[in-house]
Amino acid sequence: MHYNSLTDFFLKSRSVLNKGPIAMVFAEDEAEIDTSLRHLLNSGFMAVLVFMPDEFALAEDVIPMVHRITYNPLEQDALSTAVNQVIDVTPNQWLFYCYNAEYLFYPFCETRTIGEMLAFHTEERRFSMLTYVVDLYADNLQRHPNAVSLDTAHLDKSGYYALARPDPGNHNHPKERQLDFYGGLRWRYEEHIPAKRRKIDRISLFRAKPGLKLREDHSFNDEEYNTYACPWHNNLTAAICSFRTAKALKRNPGSTYDIDSFRWHNSTPFEWHSRQLLDLGLMEPGQWF
Template structure:
């Protein structure tokens, strides 16, 4: 069903969305839109809300299964501002947010649903989950000029690192169990990426509560929800496998002609399986076996 605004969606369908978990997807174009939506249903999301501008169309299957909302997706901080409109209305609901051409993976997602995973995470007294944005890119840009190819997807197997996150309000003290993560295309082609957008960490899975806010850098206003693990042991983390950076670098005139290929000696073909991401250290199973 289609809605003219987020407010209208929450007014008409809010109670139905309150069971969760809920996926909020913002589509900036039609690139692999149906595939992105199908993936969210495949891993177990009960409801998917799609935020799109005027003029974007869906396949018939997705048109009938997705809550479609007309939205200004190109406004400053469009995704974080949209997510904040859902938080107060859906307190207690687990929410995942993403863009089209992004695919959430978590440990053992081939045989376990996102609902099972979040039930376990909740039992560990965690209300949020750190996710790493893992850049995907087409291996052959001559064949796939926008760098998006589900059947020819590659990723970096190394080149990831973390820096301590400091608190400017407390004399630049290091924040407990918080790190800023970097790597992938945003690291290799950093001359084309503004500094505030180079981080690859997001708190893109969290349980909504009244008063909570998502910041434009994809951290939350509750500092404990920004931690990568609890104080007593490691917790689950997940990965958002994303073509979005590669697509942007291939459509931006400032970078288009300076990048003939994204592949390098540390590129490896992506096999679309969570075990590969765990083997590369790009997500953590924690105590979930």
């Protein structure tokens, strides 16, 4: 169904939000919108909301499966504004957000649904999940000038690292169980990336509650939501395999002519399987086997 705005969606179909988990996709351009939505539907999300301009098209098989909301994701604070409005009307529901040409992978996702994973995560008294944004890119930019190719997608198999996250309210001492993660194209081409956008960590999976707010840096106003694990053991983490940075670097006039290829000696074909991401240490199964 198509809605003229998020307010229109709340008026006509708010009951859709009564059962989760719920996914929100923000379409910044027309690259791989349909495949991004199909991937989430196949993962077991109970509802998928797609925020996109009217001029973008959806495939015929996808249209009846999603809730299309007219929206401009490129406006300032557009994502956090929409996510926070959904949070306000979905207490206790698990939510997920991403952009188009991004694909959520979690441990054993080939055989287990997103609902099964989040049920286990909830039993561990965790109400958020750290997701690493793993950059994908086409192997040949001459054939794929927008850097997007599902068939020839590559990723970096090394070059990821974490730094302590300083707490300005506590003399910049490190925050407990919080780290800033870096790597991928944002690290290799950092001269083209603003410093505040170089991190690759998001809290993209979380359980809504009253008063919870997503900030523009992909963190929350509840500091426990920003932690990567509980105090007593490691927890599940997930990965968002994303063409978004590659697209931006090739679209930006300041960087596109400096990049003939994203491939380097640590590039490897993406296998579209959670086992590869687990083997590379790009997500953590925790106690879930």
